[in-house]
Amino acid sequence: MDLSDVLDVSKLIEAFFGKKPDVAIASQRVVFGTSGHRGCAFETSFNESHIVAIVQAICRYRAARGIDGPLFVGRDTHAVSGPAFYVALEVLAGNGAITMIDTINKFTPTPAVSHAIIEYNRGRANGLADGIIITPSHNPPEDGGIKYNPPHGGPAEIGITSWIEAAANKLLEANLRDVRRIGKNAAEIRVLPHDYVETYARQLASVVDLDIVRSAGIRIGVDPLGGAAVNFWKPVAERFGLDLTVTDSTIDPTFRTIPRDWDGQIRMDCSSKYPMQRLLNIKDRFDVAFANDTDADRHGIVTPNGLMEPNSYLATCAHYLGNVREHFEGRKIGKTIVSSAMIDRVAKALGTTIVEVPVGFKWFVDGLCDGSVYFAGEESAGSSFLRTDGSRWSTDKDGLIAGLLAAEITARTGKSPSDYFAGLTEQLGQTFYARIDKPADKQMRAKLSNIAVDTISNKTLAGEPISRKETNASGNGAAIGGIKLSTEKGWIAARPSGTENIYKIYAESFLSDDHLKALQIEAQKILEHI
DSSP states (O other): OOOTTSOOHHHHHHHHHHOOOOTTSGGGSOOEEBTEEEEEGGGTSSSHHHHHHHHHHHHHHHHHHTOOSOEEEEEOSSTTHHHHHHHHHHHHHHTTOOEEEETTSOOOOHHHHHHHHHHHHTTOSSSOOEEEEEOOTTOOTTEEEEEEEOTTSSOOOHHHHHHHHHHHHHHHHTTTTTOOOOOTTOTTOOEEEEOHHHHHHTTGGGTSOHHHHHHHTOEEEEEOTTSGGGGTHHHHHHHHTOEEEESOOOOOTTOTTSOOOTTSOOOOOTTSTTTTHHHHTTGGGOSEEEEEOTTSOBEEEEETTEEOOHHHHHHHHHHHHHHHOGGGTTOEEEEETTSOTHHHHHHHHHTOOEEEEOSSGGGGHHHHHHTSEEEEEETTTEEEEOOTTSOOSOSSOOHHHHHHHHHHHHHHHSSOHHHHHHHHHHHHOOOEEEEEEEEOOHHHHHHHHTOOGGGOOOOEETTEEOOEEEEEOTTTOOEEEEEEEEETTEEEEEEEOSSSSEEEEEEEESSOHHHHHHHHHHHHHHHTTO
């Protein structure tokens, strides 16, 4: 193994505490993307000052909105998540907040924090809890991230993140002069232990049928990809008597054992065949296997047939749950505008409605809260769904229940999720979907995120008339931060990543793989001229 480019953790931590952002430089300011603020300490975009400013801004937001319950705080296994976690606790303590951290001070997945907030707030009108998760998701080892979940338990909506972002940058501009922070040894720090594993695990049977999984003897393989879920699986397996094997329990902030992604980078992306290779190599040992990213809000499903394409599994989940959960009848399916039209076909077959929104799980929170949406998913392998009785479970993405649902599907139907999806394509027709990631500088990302419909003068797409041009989602009218062009036989879409220096080209053909390639080629040509 070539270790020449393995992360030097000590230098990263030194940069985290040593580098100070210059707010006159745009890349060093606080910027909330689709899932919180992310950056790298080496590039002075995720440093101690950023955490201090963001957490102080969150405290001011809480005070302004009368949120005075405990604050559930979680973190993943990235190298800077630990230092950022302790800095956050000091600022929270300085503002008099009561914080709830893991009982044994271990890592905490995003869905466990979301679930804890919901459970604490159940039946309460006052003293509501909220949460902070320190994670850059599947991003490379040198990155860091922080996100805020208000009392509904899901990702904060744009109005909240914009408020926090503006307040944090003002604090940075003032050299953090008005920050309230208590030192590490201060007696005033109010940190309480919370058993995230127990709280989450004891109610899993209310959202996934684990009795049928156990009875069927389904052999499950799980690769946490070095992430925060590593300590969850043994207690879950023991509680429910599951034949579940954690295939790799290594915790290493360099993530050097994770196979490199398509571009040579280390990413804990469970939807990519490259980092998933080590689980794919042993797939025949299990009836079904899955992995999660570092904060366990995403899923990657592996069957004896290989790694499922995320959209295929989303369609499978929506169809299966719509058929077997009696309390889901009459409720809707949530999807993002760049997710596969196969999900629309599933909704039509079930006689239900699609709610199509921009990318970002925050757009699904209201539907999951009021129960009008029984399943919500986005093409980047993030989803959540209601408990079997139709009440809310997690209003953030939950890769843990997504993986366990694959085992339930296998146990109940006698088919792997991939075979189940094959049956759907026989019934509803096959589509051909792909996403291409391209490097993008700041200027390109800005152009694409603010693109107007009339910017695209093309009348046809892969030889077919363009029937619809969209820069806003039909489900809620919100801007998609990009553009989607549709014909009767397929569609393309493009948008910049909210977390990395890339833009994404999505395409789906209702005809063939060759037609899909033609759509992709034309999409790239169109984007070259914006």
